[in-house]
Amino acid sequence: MSDKIDDAFMALAADHAARKSQHVADLFAADPNRFADFSVRLDDLLLDFSKCSLTGDTLAILIELAQAAGVEEKRDAMFAGVHINVTEDRAVLHTALRDTSTTPLNVDGQDVRADVAQVLADMARFAEGIRSGKLAGWTGKPITDVVNIGIGGSDLGPAMATLALAPYHDGPRSHYVSNVDGAHLFDTISPLDPASTLFIVASKTFTTQETMSNAASARAWLVEALGEPAVGHHFAAVSTALDKVAAFGIAPDRVFGFWDWVGGRYSVWSAIGLPVMLAVGPANFRRFLDGGHAMDEHFRSAPLAQNLPVLLALVGVWHRDVCGYATRAVIPYDQHLSRLPAYFQQLDMESNGKRVTLEGKPVAYDTGPVMWGEPGTNGQHAFFQLIHQGTSPIPVEFLIAAHGHNEDKDPLLKRQHAMLIANCLAQSEALMRGRTEAEAKAQLLAAGRDEDTADRIAPHRVFPGSRPSVTLAYDKLDPFALGRIIALYEHRVFVEGAIWGINSFDQWGVELGKELASTLLPAVESGTAPDSLSGSSAGLLQHLTAK
Numbered sequence: 001m002s003d004k005i006d007d008a009f010m011a012l013a014a015d016h017a018a019r020k021s022q023h024v025a026d027l028f029a030a031d032p033n034r035f036a037d038f039s040v041r042l043d044d045l046l047l048d049f050s051k052c053s054l055t056g057d058t059l060a061i062l063i064e065l066a067q068a069a070g071v072e073e074k075r076d077a078m079f080a081g082v083h084i085n086v087t088e089d090r091a092v093l094h095t096a097l098r099d100t101s102t103t104p105l106n107v108d109g110q111d112v113r114a115d116v117a118q119v120l121a122d123m124a125r126f127a128e129g130i131r132s133g134k135l136a137g138w139t140g141k142p143i144t145d146v147v148n149i150g151i152g153g154s155d156l157g158p159a160m161a162t163l164a165l166a167p168y169h170d171g172p173r174s175h176y177v178s179n180v181d182g183a184h185l186f187d188t189i190s191p192l193d194p195a196s197t198l199f200i201v202a203s204k205t206f207t208t209q210e211t212m213s214n215a216a217s218a219r220a221w222l223v224e225a226l227g228e229p230a231v232g233h234h235f236a237a238v239s240t241a242l243d244k245v246a247a248f249g250i251a252p253d254r255v256f257g258f259w260d261w262v263g264g265r266y267s268v269w270s271a272i273g274l275p276v277m278l279a280v281g282p283a284n285f286r287r288f289l290d291g292g293h294a295m296d297e298h299f300r301s302a303p304l305a306q307n308l309p310v311l312l313a314l315v316g317v318w319h320r321d322v323c324g325y326a327t328r329a330v331i332p333y334d335q336h337l338s339r340l341p342a343y344f345q346q347l348d349m350e351s352n353g354k355r356v357t358l359e360g361k362p363v364a365y366d367t368g369p370v371m372w373g374e375p376g377t378n379g380q381h382a383f384f385q386l387i388h389q390g391t392s393p394i395p396v397e398f399l400i401a402a403h404g405h406n407e408d409k410d411p412l413l414k415r416q417h418a419m420l421i422a423n424c425l426a427q428s429e430a431l432m433r434g435r436t437e438a439e440a441k442a443q444l445l446a447a448g449r450d451e452d453t454a455d456r457i458a459p460h461r462v463f464p465g466s467r468p469s470v471t472l473a474y475d476k477l478d479p480f481a482l483g484r485i486i487a488l489y490e491h492r493v494f495v496e497g498a499i500w501g502i503n504s505f506d507q508w509g510v511e512l513g514k515e516l517a518s519t520l521l522p523a524v525e526s527g528t529a530p531d532s533l534s535g536s537s538a539g540l541l542q543h544l545t546a547k
């Protein structure tokens with residue numbers, strides 16, 4: 001870490017220490033412009049971070065920190081195709097997947113623009129064929145159900161986006177199978193008709209154990225019902241490893257490629273998005289890409305102090321490294337975003353859950369926090385107790401649309417959307433404002449409780465307040481808005497990783513478990529624990545394989 005970065009962190013720590021007992025409500029009282037000063041817009045997308053404990057001075061130091069960490073230079077290197085993923089020696093160019101410009105973009109001597117456009121055109125042709133019924137199943141029945149078999153980045157992105165875009169879903173029904181637990185595949189396909197089912201085998205590497213075993217089982221199910229020759233009509237594949245796909249026996253015109261410069265958790269914009277395109281159609285998929293591109297342009301051009309991904313990241317760094325908060329919750333007040341927390345968990349935690357710098361040295365500051373969440377209002381009735389009154393503050397990221405999709409259909413549904421907004425605002429307001437013991441007691445007395453009871457109960461009804469949250473508000477969750485939100489979070493992860501000096505684009509931490517699982521499979525099947533196994537694992541293996 002450079003001296004300038006250390007200096008900035010030291011200045012932030014001093015600022016935090018000096019204002020530790022300051023209540024955010026007092027910051028609002030002191031500054032009538034606080035909302036305007038601590039919120040930023042990109043068209044209808046508004047990021048409000050005024051309910052966090054930052055002041056203008058804090059923000060100025062955070063911007064210096066971003067400059068000292070070289071965020072702008074690193075961003076430009078990413079967009080230019082420099083191999084910033086140094087441990088895998090790869091460029092990081094998911095942004096190229098949503099860019100329609102024709103200016104050449106050379107990656108390792110190859111202009112990727114034409115490749116991207118070609119795969120998108122192939123996907124659209126295939127999607128239109130399936131959606132129109134022209135590309136039918138083996139017996140001539142049109143495809144009514146699409147089952148995506150993939151895991152991690154080959155599952156979470158398209159599954160999240162398909163659900164998010166449910167109001168635009170006019171293609172075949174979508175299903176997602178990921179878990180190696182055969183129950184996932186079995187429960188999904190049992191009710192389906194093989195003659196009208198299409199499987200998409202989605203795997204960047206085409207070696208992932210879960211996906212390969214689910215694909216083999218799905219193939220066997222299909223062959224048993226329709227015979228071997230039917231396979232070609234009921235399978236498609238998405239991968240960077242085209243040689244391995246060919247070995248699986250999927251016809252080349254049903255194979256959609258992508259490239260090693262697209263990370264798995266950044267791949268929903270690539271052919272991995274095929275099931276989304278099948279669900280909502282190529283035009284809506286294009287709008288999703290356009291939304292991502294709009295955020296890319298903003299990220300590249302807006303000054304740091306007005307840059308949404310940069311500000312979201314700086315607030316994240318403030319909470320993680322200066323305030324010391326170990327987790328952050330993402331709570332979409334949008335039922336269509338109910339898979340967003342799971343998607344963000346991979347995006348954020350697989351990217352920034354790192355303990356060494358780009359140079360392989362231990363990091364000097366805490367890196368990625370635990371990210372978790374559930375949709376609102378459900379979370380309110382489950383874990384919000386701890387967020388309001390637990391001993392460790394948890395920064396919350398609220399997402400809310402000004403308009404729902406159904407509100408024009410029925411006044412009751414319009415009212416429900418108003419209730420959704422009211423609940424979302426109420427939560428962030430309550431977290432920030434809190435309730436003092438005197439207020440709690442006065443309320444109890446007003447409700448007719450006697451003095452002794454009020455004294456006894458009041459401490460339990462105190463909310464400390466000053467609990468941080470940001471709110472991301474948008475007009476309506478359409479494909480464009482979704483693309484913008486996803487790209488915003490991608491770039492936020494990038495900026496945080498750049499400040500911490502880590503590689504946000506590898507994932508070596510998932511390897512050891514995978515290696516051990518493949519060596520343990522024969523032991524589980526034979527019931528004999530290898531000598532190298534710890535007493536615990538050997539004991540468990542014996543217990544699980546005893547009969």
Ligand SMILES: O=P(O)(O)OC[C@H]1O[C@H](O)[C@H](O)[C@@H](O)[C@@H]1O
Pocket residue numbers: 151152153154202203204205206207208211264265350507510
């Ligand atoms: O797409 P695949 O090659 O099958 O990989 C699926 C997933 O598995 C891996 O273990 C990685 O941790 C993920 O980043 C990846 O998205």
